[in-house]
Amino acid sequence: MAARNTARKRAFQILFEGDQRGVDVLTVLADWIRHSRTDTRQPPVSEYTMQLVEGYAKKAARIDELLAQYAVGWTLDRMPVVDRNILRLGAYELIWVDETPDAVVLDEAVQLAKEFSTDESPSFVNGLLGRLKDLKPSLRRDEA
Numbered sequence: 612m613a614a615r616n617t618a619r620k621r622a623f624q625i626l627f628e629g630d631q632r633g634v635d636v637l638t639v640l641a642d643w644i645r646h647s648r649t650d651t652r653q654p655p656v657s658e659y660t661m662q663l664v665e666g667y668a669k670k671a672a673r674i675d676e677l678l679a680q681y682a683v684g685w686t687l688d689r690m691p692v693v694d695r696n697i698l699r700l701g702a703y704e705l706i707w708v709d710e711t712p713d714a715v716v717l718d719e720a721v722q723l724a725k726e727f728s729t730d731e732s733p734s735f736v737n738g739l740l741g742r743l744k745d746l747k748p749s750l751r752r753d754e755a
Contacts, residue, residue, distance in 0.1 A: 615711075618659035619700065619719050623727075625664050626696040636671075640664045667703040674702045677750065681742050693728040694736060701740045706750055713744050 625643060629636040640661065647653040667674065678698055679687050687695060701720035704711055717740050724732040743750065 614657065615659060616719065616722075618657045618663065619704075620723065621654075621656065621660045622663035622667070623696055623700050623723055625660070626667065626699055627692065630692055630696055635668070636664055637668050663700060663704065663708075666707060667699060670703055670707060671699070674699050677702060677706075677743060678739070681746075682739055691728060691732065694724065694732050697723045697728070697732075697736055698739055701736065702743055705740060705743055706747055713747070717741065717744065 621643075625639045626636055628634075629639040632639070640656070643653075644656045644661075647655045675687055678690075678695070682690065682698075690698070697720050700723075701716055705713060705716045708716075717737060720740055721733045721737050724736040728736075
């Protein structure tokens with residue numbers, strides 16, 4: 612499971628970088644892949660990191676819509692950049708990646724928030740993703 616944890620962390624970092632730079636995440640992903648192939652100091656980008664970033668990119672508009680709709684008292688623009696991108700990644704994996712148990716997605720997102728964000732962020736991330744988890748069956752039906 613350590614490989615998946617690392618893959619999620621790298622996917623989060625790619626989403627974060629894209630958000631900070633105002634660049635498409637697929638462009639950032641391509642940069643990371645290119646750097647890992649040309650610079651031995653850069654770790655390789657795993658297949659799972661690529662799947663997460665590419666999957667998020669396909670659903671980005673819907674994910675932002677869901678986060679804006681269910682984040683009580685927060686707009687996407689007001690959310691800390693770290694939290695916003697942890698939530699984006701978590702929402703994608705929670706709703707559209709069936710192989711990962713929901714509890715694992717929530718736990719991994721909370722761990723990212725603990726590592727990279729504020730003291731309040733883990734409970735915020737857990738609460739919002741928990742709400743999406745509860746709504747997951749209807750959210751997926753809406754996609755069909």
